[in-house]
Amino acid sequence: MPRLAVEIFVIANLGFLALDVFIAHEVNAFERWPEWIPFYFSLAAPLLLVIGLFLRRAHTALSFLVGWCSLAVGIAGMVFHLQSHFFGEETLKSLVYTAPFIAPLAYAGLGLLLIMDRMTDSESIEWAQWVVFLALGGFAGNFVLSLADHAQNGFFNRAEWIPVVAAALGCAFLLVVVTRPDDRTLLRATVTVMVVEMIVGAAGFAYHLRGNLAQPSPRLWDRFLYGAPIFAPLLFANLALLALLGIWALTRSRSGAPAPSPVPA
DSSP, rough: HHHHHHHHHHHHHHHHHHHHHHHHHHHSHHHHHGGGHHHHHHHHHHHHHHHHHHHHHHHHHHHHHHHHHHHHHHHHHHHHHHHHHHHHOOEEEHHHHHHHHTTTTHHHHHHHHHHHHSSSOSSHHHHHHHHHHHHHHHHHHHHHHHHHHHHHHTTTTTTGGHHHHHHHHHHHHHHHHHHHHTTTHHHHHHHHHHHHHHHHHHHHHHHHHHHHSOOOSSHHHHHHSSOOOOTHHHHHEEEEEEHHHHHHHHHHHHHHHHOOOOOOO
């Protein structure tokens, strides 16, 4: 069932964000106490959602609780990151060199996914379209993230343009899927594009891993702590998986739709 797959997707992503947040905030040793909030939230939220899967009566309430809290954590994190530099100078340079302001919106996206899941019939085409739309929003954020991160070194290596182009391509295809969910040819083409996005994510992960391992620091932990964000490229594969779940749901909803009544002569 696409709905169960999406719920497992949310649980896995919230749990994994604990590791990602820990590495990101360990750079400044969690200098300010609010930086611990997303870390502890990522530890608690998956447990609450797993409990909800087994306690059906509490499932909806726990999903809404985690969803709205995740949305709040994401928006607050974005503002918190922007306050580090951008709100003080309000320049393009300060936006590029501030903390990655798009990154906390991963919580907002997962929160919206949970809220939507509880408010929309999972067998409807609208549910499937929302899943694809939220994947589209993720690719849009990933486009900004890839552009800003690689702009910090002026795209020293031409290969750094690949994720920017890949994110834009993902946005283009998913936008059309949202508006034309009945086009089977488009859906098949989008599936191919999402597979390519997964390959881009895996290649980026390998590229970042190789770069970090080549760093001169004697401590392996420091190479990953201060080097290229090791997990960032995997966001391509992650968002592509979400998009594929949405396309799967679209296909199921269309195949299960009743045939149109014949037009009377």
